[in-house]
Amino acid sequence: MTAPRANLPPLSLHVPEPRFRPGDEADFSDVVVPPAGSGRRPDTAAAADSFHELAYGLVRVLDDMGHAVGPWDPRLDADAKRKMLRSMALTRAFDERMFRAQRQGKTSFYMKSTGEEAVSVAATMALASDDMCFPSYRQQGILITRGYPLVTMMNQIYSNRGDPLQGRQLPIMYSAKDHGFFSISGNLATQYPQAVGWAMASAAKGDSRIAATWCGEGSTAEGDFHSALTFATVYKAPVILNIVNNQWAISSFSGFAGAEATTFAARAIGYGIAGLRVDGNDALAVYAATQWAAERARTNQGPTLIEHFTYRAEGHSTSDDPTAYRSAGEPNAWPLGDPIRRLKDHLIATGEWDDARQQAMDLDLAEQVKAAQKEAEKNGILGHGMHQPFETMFEGVFEHMPWHLKEQSEQMMAERKAAGI
Ligand SMILES: Cc1ncc(C[n+]2csc(CCOP(=O)(O)OP(=O)(O)O)c2C)c(N)n1
Numbered sequence: 001m002t003a004p005r006a007n008l009p010p011l012s013l014h015v016p017e018p019r020f021r022p023g024d025e026a027d028f029s030d031v032v033v034p035p036a037g038s039g040r041r042p043d044t045a046a047a048a049d050s051f052h053e054l055a056y057g058l059v060r061v062l063d064d065m066g067h068a069v070g071p072w073d074p075r076l077d078a079d080a081k082r083k084m085l086r087s088m089a090l091t092r093a094f095d096e097r098m099f100r101a102q103r104q105g106k107t108s109f110y111m112k113s114t115g116e117e118a119v120s121v122a123a124t125m126a127l128a129s130d131d132m133c134f135p136s137y138r139q140q141g142i143l144i145t146r147g148y149p150l151v152t153m154m155n156q157i158y159s160n161r162g163d164p165l166q167g168r169q170l171p172i173m174y175s176a177k178d179h180g181f182f183s184i185s186g187n188l189a190t191q192y193p194q195a196v197g198w199a200m201a202s203a204a205k206g207d208s209r210i211a212a213t214w215c216g217e218g219s220t221a222e223g224d225f226h227s228a229l230t231f232a233t234v235y236k237a238p239v240i241l242n243i244v245n246n247q248w249a250i251s252s253f254s255g256f257a258g259a260e261a262t263t264f265a266a267r268a269i270g271y272g273i274a275g276l277r278v279d280g281n282d283a284l285a286v287y288a289a290t291q292w293a294a295e296r297a298r299t300n301q302g303p304t305l306i307e308h309f310t311y312r313a314e315g316h317s318t319s320d321d322p323t324a325y326r327s328a329g330e331p332n333a334w335p336l337g338d339p340i341r342r343l344k345d346h347l348i349a350t351g352e353w354d355d356a357r358q359q360a361m362d363l364d365l366a367e368q369v370k371a372a373q374k375e376a377e378k379n380g381i382l383g384h385g386m387h388q389p390f391e392t393m394f395e396g397v398f399e400h401m402p403w404h405l406k407e408q409s410e411q412m413m414a415e416r417k418a419a420g421i
């Protein structure tokens with residue numbers, strides 16, 4: 001090693017450090033939360049470089065009194081808002097039940113979306129039912145909003161006889177082509193280039209369907225994220241690129257993906273893509289932003305990148321213990337509140353809902369989830385025998401099974417027979 005030059009300061013690296021660790025008091029008073037209704041809503045035909053400030057602001061509709069205000073208010077009727085509330089509450093009830101099922105040993109793994117329900121549910125409501133979604137593992141609200149059977153979701157989680165994926169995917173990594181829900185992959189951010197490619201194909205065929213994709217803020221550090229943005233901007237692909245900034249990537253805080261330097265929505269600017277930063281716990285803002293981005297995509301204005309500023313209120317997965325690395329006070333100190341409570345308060349403030357109806361709804365949803373679980377468990381749970389024929393492990397990859405797989409499958413069956421199993 002050559003000696004450093006004495007007349008220059010030694011170089012050093014900046015290593016990000018989260019602000020609060022276990023035992024610290026969480027204080028988010030310096031997080032800038034602009035008043036609801038304060039940001040402008042450009043025309044959907046406006047050039048992407050004419051509203052850069054929206055990548056640094058925060059689109060918000062619901063104010064502290066529960067009123068919907070400003071140019072982004074999507075002016076939904078009460079029925080649509082009640083459906084939105086119900087789908088978010090159902091997603092939470094489903095998460096609660098499946099989390100417990102994992103703790104009871106009925107499945108090996110589960111991931112909740114607590115606190116982030118608006119990001120999947122409200123966005124799905126703003127899309128057409130045949131638009132194609134390329135989610136990460138934390139947007140189960142898409143399937144729930146589109147009415148996918150809860151029993152089938154649970155069958156997948158239990159990897160049982162009713163699992164349409166025959167136990168070959170990790171629990172919660174659903175795939176539902178007929179519900180416009182692309183197979184979830186454990187490899188972070190692969191869904192981004194896939195969504196852009198699908199959107200490009202849709203346009204190349206002269207179709208009218210658009211694509212939407214979601215990834216976590218941590219996943220934006222993947223190369224796939226950046227190559228997807230390049231393709232999206234070059235070809236003006238009809239795609240909505242969602243970043244769910246829930247502050248954490250397992251135990252790594254958002255600073256490791258670049259959050260100390262700028263916003264995630266600002267990634268859009270370097271690519272010449274329309275960028276919006278949205279209050280992800282405000283279901284009406286998520287709806288409005290998605291509707292705006294969908295209109296841009298449908299009218300060939302190109303892609304929109306939306307950062308949903310939110311907070312992962314619980315652990316990363318059932319394999320995680322967040323008390324080991326973050327302050328226990330963070331979820332409560334988080335300034336944007338809870339998405340379900342905020343929409344509920346809004347509906348009550350406008351006289352379209354009340355506490356008694358909320359309670360009845362929660363009871364009804366809990367019963368619905370419980371009944372679905374009972375049904376799914378008839379098809380088997382973890383550790384209670386083999387739920388799929390052994391040879392299925394070789395099937396489903398190739399349209400016609402190649403000779404070497406046939407050979408391996410036959411060998412396995414012969415060995416099992418010889419061993420008397
Ligand atoms: C390519 C790749 N690298 C690492 C992992 C391990 N891993 C799984 S989830 C995760 C954190 C992702 O965080 P984020 O993108 O913020 O999404 P969130 O879990 O917060 O929704 C990591 C590192 C992986 N699955 N794939």
Ligand SMILES: [Mg+2]
Pocket residue numbers: 216217218244245246247248249250
């Ligand atoms: Mg995250």
